[in-house]
Amino acid sequence: MAQKRMTIKEADMLQYYLEGFDFVKKVVVYERTCDVAIYYKNNKRESVIKRLKKFNYNDTALLENMPNTSGRQITREFQEKMVGMLLSFGVRRLFFPNIINSVYTIVKAAPLVWRGIKCIVSRKLEVDLLDALSVAISIVQGNYSTAGSLMLLLDIGNELEDWTHKKSVDDLARSMSLNVDKVWLVTENEEVSVPISHIKTGDLIRVHTGNVVPLDGEMVSGEAMLNQASLTGESVPVEKSAGSRVYAGTVVEEGECLLRATVTNGQSRYDKIVSMIEDSEKLKSNTENMANRLADRLVPYSLLTTGLTYLFTRNITRALSVLMVDFSCALKLSMPLAVLSAMREAGNDKITVKGGKFMEAIAKADTIVFDKTGTLTYACPKVQRIIGIDGDDENQLLKIAACLEEHYPHSIANAVVKEAKERKIRHKEMHSEVQYIVAHGIASTIEGDKVVIGSYHFVIEDEKALLSEDAKRKVENLDHRYSHLFMAIAGRLAAIIEIADPLRAEAKDVLKKLKALGIKKTVMMTGDNQYTAEAIAKEVGVDKYYAEVLPEDKASYVEKEKAKGRTVIMIGDGINDSPALSAADCGIAISEGAAIAREIADVCVSADDLNELVKLKELSNKLTKRVESNFRFIMGFNGSLIGLGILGILAPATSSFLHNASTVGIALSSMTNLLPED
Structure with a gap:
């Protein structure tokens, strides 16, 4: 980049700028060497060079739209913390007298022991109690060195957990926030459709029936009924008129409004997505919830095993070796990370998944219902x-x-x-x-x-x-x-x-691939006449088709299939598909369809190619296999550590190290891509 130094902010700015172009597949910025690697689509080299020439670190519009935080900053802070912790530990061990190290260990252990006491008082058997017992027993025995090492390993484990979670959420949020929407900008002469990133504070935007309000603003004119359920949970639309405040994410159910933007896109959009991810406990998959419940239930058994080990061996070291191993960290960390990573991987292909439970639904799905127009047929006939x-x-x-x-x-x-x-x-x-x-x-x-x-x-x-x-x-x-x-x-x-309205070239092949991946029943539903529907159905090869259907008919069909015990995916792109998208186990809005369909859907596919559905199904299937594999490894490896601790083969610090190392290893493994890159 022809510069001597590159700050983290400059690196983030360059990456955000380049990732915003459709022809760019992937960008890696190396801020230490001031280099950038750009992976681009075929025959787009000149376009990349042209955009690089236009790049400017002082671009105010770009600065306004950029998220304030980044994975790069999160990683740098983590590296600095880790280096600080290890240096501090090494300096104390090498240069401080034993008496000072002992006092320091006791002071540092106090908050940990207090958390353990609170667990006992509240009658909760949690991991904090296991950690407190292991450190407290070491101190009581006079093994301050062991207690200090255990606390260092616990701190490293906590920092790694915090870093991996923050990094996963940030990567996912950034990939989702790059999906650029179009809005109607009102100028003096006309109304034009422009990317949302072009909007500045004070610009006038018109929002029509069925569309989502793209930005916070104030209504200048018009009357509209807005559905604010995404913000307030209200099911009844709220009337808005000139002078009213309107908020991004709400949907215009009736009428239209002309609003003046008060907040531009960037940070507000990023924050909204991060909030969606972090507040999505209710969207966690059944597997994630099962892992969390199991992790909590295993704590009493760890305590029981520790007690029995001491009872039969009268060896406190062996008991501590058992106590230092718990299943909770690995289970509670690896499962959500696997799901977040899969969602991030989908986001890289411009597939927005709004919760882990929807990937699980896609993996389990046996029935898929397609709208015809714009879904099985081309988005722009x-x-x-x-x-x-x-x-x-x-x-x-x-x-x-x-x-x-x-x-x-x-x-x-x-x-x-x-x-x-x-x-x-x-x-x-x-x-x-x-x-x-x-x-x-x-x-x-x-x-x-x-x-x-x-x-x-x-x-x-x-x-x-x-x-x-x-x-x-x-x-x-x-x-x-x-x-x-x-x-x-x-x-x-x-x-x-x-x-x-010709059939998509890939449609027939995609249906065959979906069948091979576990879909047993394919259905097409359309408002078109019987002749058109029959011709398309025969050509694409769906199992069943229904013509001249209304929105409520699609939703009703989905409900009936679910009542039969089927797991149903609904795919559509129009306002009329919204009831069925909402009723399905997983609703997928495809291509540049209605904004209300994308808002209601559980998954949004931006790419105009049905092969993305195959990729999503493959990803969901492989996520299920990864979660099952992680579970088997965690139970087997930690069970082995407990066995070796009982036999006296592993010391407490070694057990703790191996336990934490395996937790970090499986967490990092869970963050890797499930599908090979194109």
């Missing part, structure tokens, strides 16, 4: 043709449709907007407030005329749009291989937009 009714101008009809559809993140809407862009049709806001009717369509007013766009059921049957004879003939002769959007203006059918 193609407009095949625009059928104008009664001779209306095709481009003008597309302009109106795109103007309405651009506000709602769904693959069909994206196709309409993309077609307008490709035809170079500019579609500035020319309508009143847009209303979204879930699973049906959109309604608004343009120049005094009501405009509705959506399904046949919504436009023709619900809204009673008038059809001329020519329109009836065109509707009857529609090609059912395609999806169709109907648009009515001023009460009459004005256009039919035909959407080619």
Whole structure:
């Protein structure tokens, strides 16, 4: 980087900057040598060099968005603590008189012994009691050197536990906070979609029905009903109007709002993710909870074994060797670390998993339910043709449709907007407030005329749009291989937009791979007509399919499958998939779908490739195997140490060292990747 020294903050800044680009796979910054290694996607070398040339340590926007803490800083602090502890211990042993070392050992042991006494008073048999007994017995015997060594090993173990947990949480939070969202920025001339990282304090942002409020702010205009359950737990939406405070993470259920940002992204987003991770005890997997309960239950048996060892051998050293070994540290540390590491590994592939229990659900899953549009088919299908009714101008009809559809993140809407862009049709806001009717369509007013766009059921049957004879003939002769959007203006059918919604190239192969990984039943559910659904179902090879379903039908099906004892994964991308995503054992929102779907889902997959589902299933399966392997190792190794201690082969300090070393080893092993890097 052509600089003599690099601070930790500069290294973090460079890493954060480079990791924000889609074409960068991985970044490693070596601050001591001022080097950076960048792993990038094929043919993107010039893009990497171009971005490096633009990098500037004084970039205020980048500084605002960066998290304040980092794994690098956490590791540096840990290294300094470890060096300080070891130097202090060595200096005392080499240069201090025995009497001073003895007094120091007693003073340092006092808090440890006090914690043990509190365990006895509260009638709790915990690891603190085992540690207090081992140190206290050594001091009573006059073995101050042994007591000091035991406390050093305990301190090292505690610091390692603290470091590994903090580092795992930080790595996971950073990988999740890099997932960049798009927001609608309102300028003097137009409303444009920009990455959330571009927003500055004071900018105006518009949030539409079904979208998540991206940043804290104050409402400037509009009226909306906001679901604040993610913040307050309230199930009833709260009415907000001009002057009201709105908070990031809440969802607009009705209406829309124009807000002025009061907090930019960076630190608030990072803090929110860290809080989500650290406050997710209820999201821990059953395996993690079982390990914690087992660890606590094993403490009385450790005490009993210690007592029996002394009773039969009358050897306090052997009893201490048993006392210094406990199963709790390894069990309580390695299991959560394995889960956090797996979540971090998923995050590196832009898969956000919101809790350990969802990875366990994916590993156990035997049924998977797919929404069709944007999930099994491409996230941005193609407009095949625009059928104008009664001779209306095709481009003008597309302009109106795109103007309405651009506000709602769904693959069909994206196709309409993309077609307008490709035809170079500019579609500035020319309508009143847009209303979204879930699973049906959109309604608004343009120049005094009501405009509705959506399904046949919504436009023709619900809204009673008038059809001329020519329109009836065109509707009857529609090609059912395609999806169709109907648009009515001023009460009459004005256009039919035909959407080619081809199957994803990888879809068929992905379903086969999922079956090989343990999925027994694959289902497709769609609001499309029977002909379209049948064609896609046959091509992709699902076990069952259901056509013309409503959101409540999807949720109902998921509930029925769960009632049969199945573990169900639901995969979707739209507002209409939200009830089913919520009902499933694990709901997965895929690609650039609706923000409310991503908020409700348990897992969010940002990559537009179904192979990420295979990777997620493989990761979850291997996590289960790692947890089981860790459990067997911990029980076997620590059991062996206890046996060797009873036989008098291992001294207390050796038992403690080997126990702590194995705990650290299995913790570090749990932090390694489960899948080979691409």
